[in-house]
Amino acid sequence: MSQYFENLNYTLSNEDTRIEYRICREGLSRVFCIGGSGARVLPILAKRPETLDIVDLSQEQLALIELRISAARQLNRDEFLFFLGYRGGIAGDGVGEDHRSTLFDQLELSAATRAFWSDREAAWRPRGFILLGRWEGHFQKLGRVFRDVLRIDSRKIFAAHSLDEQRVLFKEHFKPLVFKAFIKIAASEFVFNRFLYKGHFSGRSETRTESRSPSTFIEEEFTRLFQQTLVRKNYFLQVLFLGEIAHEEALPLECRVDVLDQVKKAKTQIHYRKENLLDVINKDHFEFLSLSDTISYLPNEAAHRLLTDLPSATPPGARAVIRSFLRRPPTYETRGWKRLESEEAWAKALDTTGVYEFDVFEKL
Numbered sequence: 001m002s003q004y005f006e007n008l009n010y011t012l013s014n015e016d017t018r019i020e021y022r023i024c025r026e027g028l029s030r031v032f033c034i035g036g037s038g039a040r041v042l043p044i045l046a047k048r049p050e051t052l053d054i055v056d057l058s059q060e061q062l063a064l065i066e067l068r069i070s071a072a073r074q075l076n077r078d079e080f081l082f083f084l085g086y087r088g089g090i091a092g093d094g095v096g097e098d099h100r101s102t103l104f105d106q107l108e109l110s111a112a113t114r115a116f117w118s119d120r121e122a123a124w125r126p127r128g129f130i131l132l133g134r135w136e137g138h139f140q141k142l143g144r145v146f147r148d149v150l151r152i153d154s155r156k157i158f159a160a161h162s163l164d165e166q167r168v169l170f171k172e173h174f175k176p177l178v179f180k181a182f183i184k185i186a187a188s189e190f191v192f193n194r195f196l197y198k199g200h201f202s203g204r205s206e207t208r209t210e211s212r213s214p215s216t217f218i219e220e221e222f223t224r225l226f227q228q229t230l231v232r233k234n235y236f237l238q239v240l241f242l243g244e245i246a247h248e249e250a251l252p253l254e255c256r257v258d259v260l261d262q263v264k265k266a267k268t269q270i271h272y273r274k275e276n277l278l279d280v281i282n283k284d285h286f287e288f289l290s291l292s293d294t295i296s297y298l299p300n301e302a303a304h305r306l307l308t309d310l311p312s313a314t315p316p317g318a319r320a321v322i323r324s325f326l327r328r329p330p331t332y333e334t335r336g337w338k339r340l341e342s343e344e345a346w347a348k349a350l351d352t353t354g355v356y357e358f359d360v361f362e363k364l
Protein backbone atom coordinates (compact mmCIF):
# COMPACT_ATOMS: atom_id res chain seq x y z
CA MET A 1 0.00 0.00 0.00
CA SER A 2 1.24 3.37 -0.92
CA GLN A 3 3.33 5.79 1.08
CA TYR A 4 0.98 8.42 -0.31
CA PHE A 5 -1.46 7.60 2.50
CA GLU A 6 1.04 8.23 5.28
CA ASN A 7 0.45 11.98 5.57
CA LEU A 8 -2.24 14.50 6.36
CA ASN A 9 -3.78 14.36 2.92
CA TYR A 10 -7.45 15.12 3.57
CA THR A 11 -8.90 17.63 5.99
CA LEU A 12 -12.29 18.51 4.51
CA SER A 13 -13.67 15.65 2.51
CA ASN A 14 -13.92 14.99 -1.14
CA GLU A 15 -16.73 12.55 -0.48
CA ASP A 16 -20.39 13.47 -0.17
CA THR A 17 -21.43 11.59 2.95
CA ARG A 18 -25.18 11.90 2.45
CA ILE A 19 -24.85 8.59 0.68
CA GLU A 20 -23.43 6.61 3.62
CA TYR A 21 -25.72 8.53 5.98
CA ARG A 22 -28.80 7.22 4.23
CA ILE A 23 -27.59 3.67 3.70
CA CYS A 24 -26.26 3.08 7.23
CA ARG A 25 -29.04 2.07 9.62
CA GLU A 26 -29.41 3.47 13.15
CA GLY A 27 -28.09 1.79 16.27
CA LEU A 28 -26.07 -1.04 14.68
CA SER A 29 -23.82 -3.10 16.91
CA ARG A 30 -20.54 -2.64 15.03
CA VAL A 31 -19.58 -0.38 12.15
CA PHE A 32 -16.37 -0.12 10.11
CA CYS A 33 -15.36 3.21 8.69
CA ILE A 34 -12.28 4.21 6.72
CA GLY A 35 -11.05 7.40 8.34
CA GLY A 36 -9.83 10.01 5.83
CA SER A 37 -10.63 13.52 7.02
CA GLY A 38 -13.31 12.31 9.44
CA ALA A 39 -16.05 14.32 7.72
CA ARG A 40 -17.55 11.02 6.49
CA VAL A 41 -17.07 9.48 9.94
CA LEU A 42 -19.07 12.06 11.91
CA PRO A 43 -22.42 11.48 10.16
CA ILE A 44 -21.89 7.74 10.58
CA LEU A 45 -21.26 8.31 14.28
CA ALA A 46 -24.55 10.24 14.30
CA LYS A 47 -26.22 6.89 13.52
CA ARG A 48 -25.10 5.90 17.02
CA PRO A 49 -23.64 2.43 16.52
CA GLU A 50 -22.57 0.63 19.70
CA THR A 51 -19.00 0.32 18.40
CA LEU A 52 -17.28 2.23 15.62
CA ASP A 53 -13.92 1.09 14.25
CA ILE A 54 -12.21 3.98 12.47
CA VAL A 55 -9.40 2.59 10.38
CA ASP A 56 -6.69 4.39 8.46
CA LEU A 57 -3.11 3.77 7.42
CA SER A 58 -2.27 7.32 8.39
CA GLN A 59 -1.72 8.31 12.03
CA GLU A 60 -2.11 11.96 10.98
CA GLN A 61 -5.61 11.32 9.62
CA LEU A 62 -6.55 9.50 12.82
CA ALA A 63 -5.30 12.47 14.88
CA LEU A 64 -7.53 14.74 12.83
CA ILE A 65 -10.54 12.47 13.29
CA GLU A 66 -10.09 12.29 17.05
CA LEU A 67 -9.90 16.08 17.13
CA ARG A 68 -12.99 16.41 14.92
CA ILE A 69 -15.06 14.05 17.02
CA SER A 70 -14.03 15.75 20.27
CA ALA A 71 -14.88 19.13 18.79
CA ALA A 72 -18.29 17.90 17.59
CA ARG A 73 -19.06 16.40 20.98
CA GLN A 74 -17.80 19.16 23.21
CA LEU A 75 -18.36 22.43 21.33
CA ASN A 76 -21.65 24.02 20.37
CA ARG A 77 -22.38 24.23 16.64
CA ASP A 78 -21.14 27.80 16.17
CA GLU A 79 -17.93 26.99 17.98
CA PHE A 80 -17.52 23.78 15.97
CA LEU A 81 -17.94 25.60 12.63
CA PHE A 82 -15.50 28.28 13.68
CA PHE A 83 -12.99 25.86 15.21
CA LEU A 84 -12.77 23.68 12.09
CA GLY A 85 -12.57 26.75 9.84
CA TYR A 86 -15.95 26.59 8.10
CA ARG A 87 -16.73 30.03 9.39
CA GLY A 88 -14.84 33.03 10.67
CA GLY A 89 -11.32 31.95 9.87
CA ILE A 90 -11.21 31.14 6.18
CA ALA A 91 -9.90 34.61 5.27
CA GLY A 92 -6.84 33.88 7.39
CA ASP A 93 -6.82 37.44 8.72
CA GLY A 94 -5.94 36.38 12.23
CA VAL A 95 -9.34 37.31 13.68
CA GLY A 96 -10.34 34.82 16.32
CA GLU A 97 -7.02 33.04 16.44
CA ASP A 98 -6.81 33.14 20.20
CA HIS A 99 -10.37 31.93 20.50
CA ARG A 100 -9.47 28.86 18.43
CA SER A 101 -6.58 28.07 20.77
CA THR A 102 -8.89 28.48 23.79
CA LEU A 103 -11.37 26.02 22.27
CA PHE A 104 -8.54 23.59 21.57
CA ASP A 105 -7.43 23.76 25.21
CA GLN A 106 -10.95 22.80 26.32
CA LEU A 107 -11.13 19.60 24.24
CA GLU A 108 -10.61 16.19 25.77
CA LEU A 109 -7.97 14.49 23.65
CA SER A 110 -5.48 11.68 24.06
CA ALA A 111 -2.00 12.91 25.00
CA ALA A 112 -0.61 11.91 21.58
CA THR A 113 -3.29 13.77 19.64
CA ARG A 114 -2.97 16.87 21.82
CA ALA A 115 0.80 16.88 21.28
CA PHE A 116 0.37 16.35 17.52
CA TRP A 117 -1.91 19.39 17.15
CA SER A 118 -0.02 21.54 19.67
CA ASP A 119 3.09 21.11 17.53
CA ARG A 120 1.15 22.38 14.52
CA GLU A 121 -0.71 25.22 16.19
CA ALA A 122 0.82 27.89 13.95
CA ALA A 123 -0.79 26.16 10.95
CA TRP A 124 -4.35 25.82 12.30
CA ARG A 125 -4.71 28.84 14.57
CA PRO A 126 -5.41 31.43 11.84
CA ARG A 127 -7.66 29.40 9.53
CA GLY A 128 -8.77 26.25 11.25
CA PHE A 129 -8.35 22.74 9.93
CA ILE A 130 -10.50 22.07 6.90
CA LEU A 131 -8.13 23.45 4.28
CA LEU A 132 -4.87 22.19 5.78
CA GLY A 133 -4.69 18.89 3.89
CA ARG A 134 -2.39 18.31 0.96
CA TRP A 135 -5.34 17.51 -1.27
CA GLU A 136 -7.24 20.67 -0.28
CA GLY A 137 -4.05 22.75 -0.69
CA HIS A 138 -3.50 21.41 -4.19
CA PHE A 139 -7.02 22.25 -5.34
CA GLN A 140 -6.92 25.66 -3.73
CA LYS A 141 -3.84 26.43 -5.84
CA LEU A 142 -5.56 25.26 -9.01
CA GLY A 143 -8.61 27.34 -8.12
CA ARG A 144 -6.41 30.44 -7.73
CA VAL A 145 -4.96 29.92 -11.21
CA PHE A 146 -8.47 29.51 -12.54
CA ARG A 147 -9.68 32.75 -10.94
CA ASP A 148 -6.59 34.97 -11.05
CA VAL A 149 -4.80 33.85 -14.20
CA LEU A 150 -7.61 32.64 -16.43
CA ARG A 151 -10.01 35.22 -15.03
CA ILE A 152 -13.04 33.01 -14.83
CA ASP A 153 -15.20 34.45 -12.08
CA SER A 154 -17.83 31.87 -11.28
CA ARG A 155 -19.09 33.58 -8.09
CA LYS A 156 -22.28 34.72 -9.85
CA ILE A 157 -23.04 31.20 -11.03
CA PHE A 158 -22.76 29.89 -7.47
CA ALA A 159 -25.11 32.63 -6.25
CA ALA A 160 -28.04 31.38 -8.39
CA HIS A 161 -31.08 30.18 -6.49
CA SER A 162 -32.62 28.04 -9.22
CA LEU A 163 -31.30 25.73 -11.89
CA ASP A 164 -32.82 27.87 -14.66
CA GLU A 165 -31.08 30.97 -13.32
CA GLN A 166 -27.84 29.02 -12.93
CA ARG A 167 -27.91 27.79 -16.53
CA VAL A 168 -28.31 31.36 -17.81
CA LEU A 169 -25.46 32.59 -15.58
CA PHE A 170 -23.30 29.64 -16.61
CA LYS A 171 -23.66 30.65 -20.26
CA GLU A 172 -22.85 34.25 -19.41
CA HIS A 173 -19.89 33.82 -17.07
CA PHE A 174 -18.27 30.48 -17.70
CA LYS A 175 -15.61 30.06 -20.38
CA PRO A 176 -15.99 26.40 -21.37
CA LEU A 177 -13.09 26.40 -23.82
CA VAL A 178 -10.68 28.01 -21.38
CA PHE A 179 -11.90 25.60 -18.69
CA LYS A 180 -11.37 22.66 -20.99
CA ALA A 181 -7.83 23.75 -21.88
CA PHE A 182 -7.01 24.38 -18.23
CA ILE A 183 -8.39 21.03 -17.04
CA LYS A 184 -6.52 19.22 -19.78
CA ILE A 185 -3.31 20.22 -17.99
CA ALA A 186 -4.43 20.55 -14.36
CA ALA A 187 -6.31 17.25 -14.31
CA SER A 188 -3.92 15.39 -16.58
CA GLU A 189 -2.66 12.00 -15.58
CA PHE A 190 0.82 13.47 -15.25
CA VAL A 191 -0.15 16.31 -12.89
CA PHE A 192 -2.43 14.12 -10.74
CA ASN A 193 0.12 11.37 -10.45
CA ARG A 194 3.21 13.49 -9.98
CA PHE A 195 1.99 16.39 -7.88
CA LEU A 196 -1.04 15.11 -5.99
CA TYR A 197 -0.85 11.34 -5.58
CA LYS A 198 2.94 11.08 -5.67
CA GLY A 199 3.01 8.17 -8.09
CA HIS A 200 -0.07 6.35 -6.72
CA PHE A 201 -2.86 7.89 -8.79
CA SER A 202 -5.64 5.33 -9.35
CA GLY A 203 -6.44 6.97 -12.71
CA ARG A 204 -3.08 6.34 -14.38
CA SER A 205 -3.36 4.45 -17.62
CA GLU A 206 -1.95 1.15 -16.27
CA THR A 207 -4.66 0.90 -13.60
CA ARG A 208 -7.61 3.00 -14.79
CA THR A 209 -10.88 1.29 -15.70
CA GLU A 210 -12.72 4.51 -16.63
CA SER A 211 -12.61 4.79 -20.43
CA ARG A 212 -12.22 8.57 -20.48
CA SER A 213 -8.91 10.23 -19.63
CA PRO A 214 -8.85 11.86 -16.16
CA SER A 215 -9.13 15.35 -17.65
CA THR A 216 -12.04 14.50 -19.98
CA PHE A 217 -13.76 12.66 -17.14
CA ILE A 218 -13.44 15.65 -14.79
CA GLU A 219 -14.37 18.21 -17.40
CA GLU A 220 -17.51 16.28 -18.41
CA GLU A 221 -18.58 15.45 -14.86
CA PHE A 222 -18.09 19.02 -13.61
CA THR A 223 -19.99 20.41 -16.60
CA ARG A 224 -22.80 17.96 -15.79
CA LEU A 225 -22.87 19.22 -12.19
CA PHE A 226 -23.14 22.82 -13.40
CA GLN A 227 -25.93 21.90 -15.83
CA GLN A 228 -27.96 19.56 -13.66
CA THR A 229 -27.43 20.44 -9.99
CA LEU A 230 -27.64 23.64 -7.97
CA VAL A 231 -24.01 24.43 -7.21
CA ARG A 232 -25.01 26.89 -4.50
CA LYS A 233 -25.48 23.72 -2.42
CA ASN A 234 -22.19 22.13 -3.45
CA TYR A 235 -19.34 22.55 -0.93
CA PHE A 236 -16.92 20.58 -3.08
CA LEU A 237 -17.19 22.76 -6.19
CA GLN A 238 -17.20 25.91 -4.05
CA VAL A 239 -13.87 24.98 -2.48
CA LEU A 240 -12.43 24.28 -5.93
CA PHE A 241 -13.84 27.26 -7.77
CA LEU A 242 -14.26 29.90 -5.06
CA GLY A 243 -11.60 28.83 -2.56
CA GLU A 244 -14.14 28.76 0.24
CA ILE A 245 -17.58 27.46 1.14
CA ALA A 246 -19.42 30.64 0.30
CA HIS A 247 -23.03 29.58 0.86
CA GLU A 248 -24.59 28.28 4.03
CA GLU A 249 -26.64 25.69 2.10
CA ALA A 250 -23.43 24.08 0.91
CA LEU A 251 -22.02 23.20 4.31
CA PRO A 252 -21.37 19.45 4.38
CA LEU A 253 -23.43 17.03 6.40
CA GLU A 254 -21.15 17.10 9.44
CA CYS A 255 -22.24 20.73 10.01
CA ARG A 256 -25.97 19.97 10.18
CA VAL A 257 -27.69 20.70 13.48
CA ASP A 258 -29.38 17.28 13.73
CA VAL A 259 -26.16 15.42 12.86
CA LEU A 260 -24.19 17.26 15.53
CA ASP A 261 -26.98 16.68 18.07
CA GLN A 262 -26.92 12.94 17.42
CA VAL A 263 -23.11 12.86 17.62
CA LYS A 264 -23.38 14.44 21.07
CA LYS A 265 -25.92 11.82 22.16
CA ALA A 266 -23.96 8.84 20.80
CA LYS A 267 -22.57 6.56 23.51
CA THR A 268 -20.55 4.76 20.85
CA GLN A 269 -17.34 3.07 21.80
CA ILE A 270 -14.77 4.30 19.29
CA HIS A 271 -11.62 2.44 18.26
CA TYR A 272 -9.00 4.37 16.32
CA ARG A 273 -6.99 1.81 14.40
CA LYS A 274 -3.88 2.50 12.36
CA GLU A 275 -4.12 -0.64 10.25
CA ASN A 276 -4.57 -1.85 6.73
CA LEU A 277 -8.29 -2.28 6.13
CA LEU A 278 -7.84 -5.84 4.85
CA ASP A 279 -6.33 -6.89 8.19
CA VAL A 280 -9.42 -5.55 9.94
CA ILE A 281 -12.38 -6.48 7.77
CA ASN A 282 -11.21 -10.02 7.11
CA LYS A 283 -11.00 -10.69 10.86
CA ASP A 284 -13.74 -8.74 12.66
CA HIS A 285 -17.31 -8.66 11.47
CA PHE A 286 -19.39 -5.55 10.91
CA GLU A 287 -22.99 -4.63 10.13
CA PHE A 288 -22.01 -1.66 8.01
CA LEU A 289 -18.80 -0.93 6.13
CA SER A 290 -17.92 2.49 4.75
CA LEU A 291 -14.91 1.86 2.56
CA SER A 292 -14.37 5.29 0.99
CA ASP A 293 -12.68 4.73 -2.40
CA THR A 294 -9.94 2.50 -0.99
CA ILE A 295 -10.99 -0.20 -3.47
CA SER A 296 -9.32 1.84 -6.23
CA TYR A 297 -5.97 1.28 -4.51
CA LEU A 298 -6.30 -2.40 -3.59
CA PRO A 299 -4.68 -5.22 -5.56
CA ASN A 300 -7.07 -6.69 -8.17
CA GLU A 301 -7.57 -10.01 -6.42
CA ALA A 302 -8.29 -8.47 -3.00
CA ALA A 303 -10.73 -6.02 -4.59
CA HIS A 304 -12.49 -8.78 -6.50
CA ARG A 305 -12.92 -10.95 -3.41
CA LEU A 306 -13.60 -8.16 -0.93
CA LEU A 307 -17.13 -9.31 -0.04
CA THR A 308 -16.57 -13.03 -0.03
CA ASP A 309 -13.43 -12.66 2.10
CA LEU A 310 -15.47 -11.01 4.87
CA PRO A 311 -15.96 -13.30 7.88
CA SER A 312 -18.88 -15.72 7.61
CA ALA A 313 -20.21 -14.28 10.91
CA THR A 314 -21.12 -11.08 9.02
CA PRO A 315 -24.88 -10.95 9.70
CA PRO A 316 -27.60 -10.94 7.02
CA GLY A 317 -28.64 -7.35 6.25
CA ALA A 318 -25.06 -6.06 6.66
CA ARG A 319 -24.29 -3.38 4.08
CA ALA A 320 -21.16 -2.10 2.39
CA VAL A 321 -20.78 1.20 0.55
CA ILE A 322 -17.84 1.16 -1.83
CA ARG A 323 -16.79 4.17 -3.86
CA SER A 324 -14.30 4.10 -6.66
CA PHE A 325 -12.40 6.81 -8.44
CA LEU A 326 -11.37 6.08 -12.05
CA ARG A 327 -10.51 2.51 -11.12
CA ARG A 328 -13.46 0.25 -10.30
CA PRO A 329 -13.11 -3.52 -9.98
CA PRO A 330 -14.54 -4.87 -13.25
CA THR A 331 -16.15 -7.73 -11.33
CA TYR A 332 -16.90 -8.58 -7.74
CA GLU A 333 -17.30 -12.03 -6.33
CA THR A 334 -20.77 -11.50 -4.80
CA ARG A 335 -21.79 -14.95 -3.54
CA GLY A 336 -24.10 -14.40 -0.53
CA TRP A 337 -24.54 -10.69 -1.28
CA LYS A 338 -26.98 -8.69 -3.39
CA ARG A 339 -26.32 -5.44 -5.18
CA LEU A 340 -28.60 -2.53 -4.17
CA GLU A 341 -28.93 -1.09 -7.67
CA SER A 342 -31.45 1.62 -6.92
CA GLU A 343 -29.25 2.91 -4.07
CA GLU A 344 -26.27 2.98 -6.45
CA ALA A 345 -28.15 5.00 -9.08
CA TRP A 346 -29.50 7.35 -6.41
CA ALA A 347 -25.97 7.84 -5.00
CA LYS A 348 -24.47 8.63 -8.40
CA ALA A 349 -27.16 11.21 -9.13
CA LEU A 350 -26.90 12.85 -5.69
CA ASP A 351 -23.11 12.95 -5.25
CA THR A 352 -21.90 16.56 -5.19
CA THR A 353 -18.40 15.62 -6.33
CA GLY A 354 -19.47 13.88 -9.53
CA VAL A 355 -16.31 11.82 -9.58
CA TYR A 356 -17.23 8.53 -7.90
CA GLU A 357 -18.87 5.30 -8.93
CA PHE A 358 -20.83 3.52 -6.20
CA ASP A 359 -21.13 -0.15 -5.43
CA VAL A 360 -23.62 -0.86 -2.65
CA PHE A 361 -24.14 -4.40 -1.36
CA GLU A 362 -26.29 -6.13 1.25
CA LYS A 363 -25.64 -9.53 2.79
CA LEU A 364 -28.34 -12.11 2.08
Ligand SMILES: C[S@@+](CC[C@H](N)C(=O)[O-])C[C@H]1O[C@@H](n2cnc3c(N)ncnc32)[C@H](O)[C@@H]1O
Pocket residue numbers: 001005006009010014015034035036037055056057058061135275276277278292293294297325
Ligand atom coordinates in the same frame (compact mmCIF):
# COMPACT_ATOMS: atom_id res chain seq x y z
C1 LIG B 1 -8.89 6.32 0.07
S1 LIG B 1 -8.57 7.85 0.83
C2 LIG B 1 -9.74 8.95 0.13
C3 LIG B 1 -9.31 9.31 -1.14
C4 LIG B 1 -10.05 10.42 -1.71
N1 LIG B 1 -11.47 10.19 -1.71
C5 LIG B 1 -9.46 10.60 -3.06
O1 LIG B 1 -9.83 9.96 -4.02
O2 LIG B 1 -8.53 11.38 -3.16
C6 LIG B 1 -9.32 7.79 2.40
C7 LIG B 1 -8.39 7.31 3.47
O3 LIG B 1 -8.14 5.94 3.25
C8 LIG B 1 -6.90 5.64 3.81
N2 LIG B 1 -6.49 4.37 3.22
C9 LIG B 1 -6.16 4.11 1.94
N3 LIG B 1 -5.92 2.80 1.75
C10 LIG B 1 -6.09 2.21 2.96
C11 LIG B 1 -5.97 0.86 3.44
N4 LIG B 1 -5.64 -0.14 2.61
N5 LIG B 1 -6.22 0.62 4.74
C12 LIG B 1 -6.55 1.62 5.58
N6 LIG B 1 -6.68 2.91 5.19
C13 LIG B 1 -6.46 3.21 3.90
C14 LIG B 1 -6.06 6.84 3.46
O4 LIG B 1 -4.98 7.02 4.35
C15 LIG B 1 -7.05 7.98 3.55
O5 LIG B 1 -6.94 8.72 4.73
